Amino acid sequence: MALTAPGQQLNLNESPSWGSRSVDCFEKLEQIGEGTYGQVYMAREIRTGEIVALKKIRMDNEREGFPITAIREIKILKKLHHENVIKLKEIVTSPGPEKDEQGRPDGNKYKGGIYMVFEYMDHDLTGLADRPGMRFSVPQIKCYMRQLLTGLHYCHVNQVLHRDIKGSNLLIDNEGNLKLADFGLARSFSNDHNANLTNRVITLWYRPPELLLGTTKYGPAVDMWSVGCIFAELLHGKPIFPGKDEPEQLNKIFELCGAPDEVNWPGVSKIPWYNNFKPTRPMKRRLREVFRHFDRHALELLERMLTLDPSQRISAKDALDAEYFWTDPLPCDPKSLPKYESSHEFQTKKKRQQQRQHDENAKRQKLQHPQQHGRIPPIQQSGQAHPQMRSGPNQPMHNSQPPVATGPSHHYGKPRGPAGGPGRYPPSGTSGGYNHPNRGGQGGGGYGSGPYPPQGRAPPYGSSGMTGAPRGGGSSGYGVGAPNYPQGAPYGSSGAGRGSNMMGGNRNQQYGWQQ
Numbered sequence: 001m002a003l004t005a006p007g008q009q010l011n012l013n014e015s016p017s018w019g020s021r022s023v024d025c026f027e028k029l030e031q032i033g034e035g036t037y038g039q040v041y042m043a044r045e046i047r048t049g050e051i052v053a054l055k056k057i058r059m060d061n062e063r064e065g066f067p068i069t070a071i072r073e074i075k076i077l078k079k080l081h082h083e084n085v086i087k088l089k090e091i092v093t094s095p096g097p098e099k100d101e102q103g104r105p106d107g108n109k110y111k112g113g114i115y116m117v118f119e120y121m122d123h124d125l126t127g128l129a130d131r132p133g134m135r136f137s138v139p140q141i142k143c144y145m146r147q148l149l150t151g152l153h154y155c156h157v158n159q160v161l162h163r164d165i166k167g168s169n170l171l172i173d174n175e176g177n178l179k180l181a182d183f184g185l186a187r188s189f190s191n192d193h194n195a196n197l198t199n200r201v202i203t204l205w206y207r208p209p210e211l212l213l214g215t216t217k218y219g220p221a222v223d224m225w226s227v228g229c230i231f232a233e234l235l236h237g238k239p240i241f242p243g244k245d246e247p248e249q250l251n252k253i254f255e256l257c258g259a260p261d262e263v264n265w266p267g268v269s270k271i272p273w274y275n276n277f278k279p280t281r282p283m284k285r286r287l288r289e290v291f292r293h294f295d296r297h298a299l300e301l302l303e304r305m306l307t308l309d310p311s312q313r314i315s316a317k318d319a320l321d322a323e324y325f326w327t328d329p330l331p332c333d334p335k336s337l338p339k340y341e342s343s344h345e346f347q348t349k350k351k352r353q354q355q356r357q358h359d360e361n362a363k364r365q366k367l368q369h370p371q372q373h374g375r376i377p378p379i380q381q382s383g384q385a386h387p388q389m390r391s392g393p394n395q396p397m398h399n400s401q402p403p404v405a406t407g408p409s410h411h412y413g414k415p416r417g418p419a420g421g422p423g424r425y426p427p428s429g430t431s432g433g434y435n436h437p438n439r440g441g442q443g444g445g446g447y448g449s450g451p452y453p454p455q456g457r458a459p460p461y462g463s464s465g466m467t468g469a470p471r472g473g474g475s476s477g478y479g480v481g482a483p484n485y486p487q488g489a490p491y492g493s494s495g496a497g498r499g500s501n502m503m504g505g506n507r508n509q510q511y512g513w514q515q
């Protein structure tokens with residue numbers, strides 16, 4: 001693609017004003033996101049005072065003109081108009097040196113830029129769930145899940161695959177509305193599924209088995225697998241398939257969902273990498289056993305989402321008809337959901353820095369004066385710990401209790417996944433096995449030691465393979481003995497000892513996020 005002047009390509013038919021306004025019409029307030037694409041800012045439109053989100057399209061690495069991922073995202077978002085899909089309001093450009101949040105020139109390296117202007121959303125689901133003490137009630141989980149499925153059903157009906165469904169791409173406002181965002185990996189599809197599509201999509205933990213096994217012909221079912229992972233995560237309190245790389249990811253899936261074979265997934269043996277990764281021993285489906293503490297209807301729905309064979313996996317439309325959404329407790333009205341404090345980058349950064357600093361000081365002090373701090377934990381002295389922070393994952397909180405608001409709910413900052421620091425979430429960028437076409441993809445984990453090979457070659461999953469010993473210490477893997485799910489790790493609910501059904505019979509029971 002030829003290099004074009006910023007904005008020139010984007011004055012697409014529908015709205016002549018698109019791309020003609022300058023980013024100077026907006027005042028950047030704070031950075032709220034950092035994606036592979038570039039930064040996301042909360043900003044105010046100077047003329048109207050309206051708060052928006054500005055997503056800067058990273059151009060510095062684009063030798064070949066405007067990034068294709070951004071073109072796709074813009075084209076797709078221009079045709080999608082739905083209350084559960086993020087609204088792209090316009091494109092603005094910056095013809096000259098830009099200003100940062102303080103109005104200072106933003107370095108010399110960058111001469112111009114292009115921004116997508118979105119409606120502003122207060123949180124993303126990952127950030128919201130990650131708040132200390134955060135508990136989602138069953139009606140709240142149903143409410144979010146229903147909105148997610150409604151938005152996704154709309155996309156699928158309009159023949160758009162999202163291909164990157166994960167918590168940080170589900171935005172939530174303080175009216176309780178949930179919207180699908182980040183269509184950078186999305187694309188149109190045709191119903192016959194005959195086209196070859198790239199296999200390198202969807203963040204590892206949410207990636208379905210057919211993609212991990214190398215298929216290039218797929219459809220909306222790939223998104224539904226990710227939805228199943230999110231659903232289970234909401235109920236369980238933490239990600240259910242936190243694989244470090246693709247072999248481990250498949251291993252985790254098979255341990256829970258059973259090994260694929262021609263009986264439960266007709267045609268699986270013809271998928272390119274099946275033979276490389278088929279387990280060497282039988283592996284039973286254990287989903288019902290492992291999640292036996294889930295509500296019956298939730299489990300039924302989850303079973304149908306986490307179905308190995310994509311052709312048998314439930315569609316968004318059918319999921320919306322599931323009993324789960326039509327039995328007590330019903331999904332709550334989004335407007336009835338509690339409002340959470342909105343986010344400010346500096347506060348967050350400061351808070352995180354302070355917390356880190358505090359932890360480091362405490363550690364240092366503990367080393368220096370072990371006895372003193374053995375008696376009085378530093379966290380108590382500082383008064384920073386909220387009792388809710390330490391409550392267990394399934395300890396219900398009262399609905400009336402306001403959530404602890406300690407900062408933004410945007411999943412902002414460096415990756416917090418297995419390779420990226422002290423968090424639970426996989427990086428959405430280059431490490432942790434996330435392969436993002438046109439989004440860099442350099443270095444960082446993923447497929448063990450090497451980059452992802454071109455499609456059609458042997459699977460890129462390093463030497464550990466699925467027939468050999470699994471990576472990652474604790475996992476039982478293939479041919480090493482039956483996976484072991486006692487009440488503890490990895491799926492054992494800490495509530496298992498407190499009753500067999502955490503959700504049954506209590507319509508307002510809440511579920512927390514296990515730290």
Ligand SMILES: Nc1ncnc2c1ncn2[C@@H]1O[C@H](COP(=O)(O)OP(=O)(O)OP(=O)(O)O)[C@@H](O)[C@H]1O
Nearest residue numbers: 033035036037040053118120121168182410411428
């Ligand atoms: N409209 C919005 N309102 C509020 N916050 C937003 C909005 N859009 C994005 N964000 C925040 O910025 C983060 C990154 O945005 P987005 O996922 O669109 O960027 P990306 O570069 O494609 O990221 P990724 O590398 O995760 O794919 C989101 O997780 C969210 O926290």
